[in-house]
Amino acid sequence: METIVDEPQWLRTASWLGCPLVGAGIGWFLQSIADWVVSLSWVPFKGPFQLVSDIPDPWGPVAGAGAGLVLGLLFAAVWAHERLIVKVTPTRITLTVKGRTRAYEAELQAVFLDGKELVLLASDGRELAREKGxxxxxxVAKAFTEHGYPWHAEPPAVK
Structure with a gap:
């Protein structure tokens, strides 16, 4: 039996839909924001804002929305790439993050969260893994305790 701890499906779906939509929405108004920035007398480096402001309608909002959509997709892809997926069985722990999967079958002294980092300590006290997610x-506590691993609610005291 395997237990998988991952972001909820609704959050994964929302990131792939929401990030591009928010990016496109911001991009749509980019020309209006650039017009406003150019109108301010105290803003330095108005060149890039003037360039965006001078794009003729309707191409300014359309290009901005397209660029925002692409940037939103890139953000969602980075989010998916950075997420930590934990798979636990009675004999193996598999951690996947940043496109890299590592499996651990050693006897463990402790498993715990140190802030947002999942830490696996070997029976000899050395750190096998520390992955942020x-x-x-x-x-994650339930997954490890159900499979008989030594889960600690807090990082154990250093000896």
Whole structure:
């Protein structure tokens, strides 16, 4: 039996839909924002803003929305790439982050969250893994305790 701790499906879906839509929305108004910035007398380096402001209608808002859409997709891709996925079985722990998967089958002394970092300590006290991720604290604790791993609610005291 395998337990997987990952971001909820609704959040993964929302990131792939929401980030591009928000980016496109901001991009749509980019020309209006540039017009406003150019009108301010105290703003230095008006050149890039003037360039955006001078794009003829309707191409300014359309180009801005397109650029925002692409940037939103890039942001969602980085988000997906950076997320931590934890798979736990009675004999193996698999951590996937940044497109890299590592499996651990060693006997463990402790498993805990140190802030937002999941830490695996070997039975000899050395750190096997320390991976940053936004995992649900309760879900990850339940996954490890259900499979018999030594879960600690707090980082153990250093000896």
């Amino acid at each position: 936004d995992v649900d604290r309760e879900a």
